[in-house]
Amino acid sequence: MSLPKHPNNLQDPTIDYPDIDLSKALRDHSDAEVEGEFSRIAYLQNEEMAILETSEPAYYEVRVTPMDHDEFWLSGQLDAKVMQECARCLRPVAVELSLELGTLLRFNPKVETPFLEQDDAGQEIWIFNNSNLELSPYFAETLLIGLPMSILHDPNCKGLCMTCGQDLNERTCEHNQAVKIVPLEEQEEAARKNPFAALKGLDLPDE
Ligand SMILES: [Zn+2]
Ligand SMILES: [Zn+2]
Structure with missing residues (x-):
């Protein structure tokens, strides 16, 4: 999964674009924090724009702490009810997720598009290139990974x-x-x- 292009040129009023301003974190090595809500976020999946929708506004708290070199630690909390389909009857099901966030970020102004990389130890690192970090793809990926394998609207469906x-x-x-x-x-x-x-x-x- 990769990050969508900066969405300003295709701004859709029904889509939320959560982000965090890391300019001070990059300049002064100070912490950055943001909290907010979203109901619909866009992300790219197989190069196609996909929408992740929540049944009620999702709440997030994100803190980015500078580490050595150009690396940052993103931590925080994400609570969301994601709309999914029952695996057997396909009716919509709201799946409630409460996730603790923890991911390494690395600033690299040379990359064209932000992307997710896996280091030799298998740890995921978000490579980003802009002081304004889009959080939608990160939230979408975190929520999709956090979903249970089998979703049923009722265990006896x-x-x-x-x-x-x-x-x-x-x-x-x-x-x-x-x-x-x-x-x-x-x-x-x-x-x-x-x-x-x-x-x-x-x-x-x-x-
Ligand atoms: Zn069902
Ligand atoms: Zn029949």
């Missing part, structure tokens, strides 16, 4: 019918109810040929 797409939580459909009932004569016939075939009858539902 019945999902969708594979044939007609009916939401089986609402009602059953003919496909779901269709239980293969073998006529009695055929069962007896099969039982004569193969005594074990009769046991297949035990697979039928109890009703």
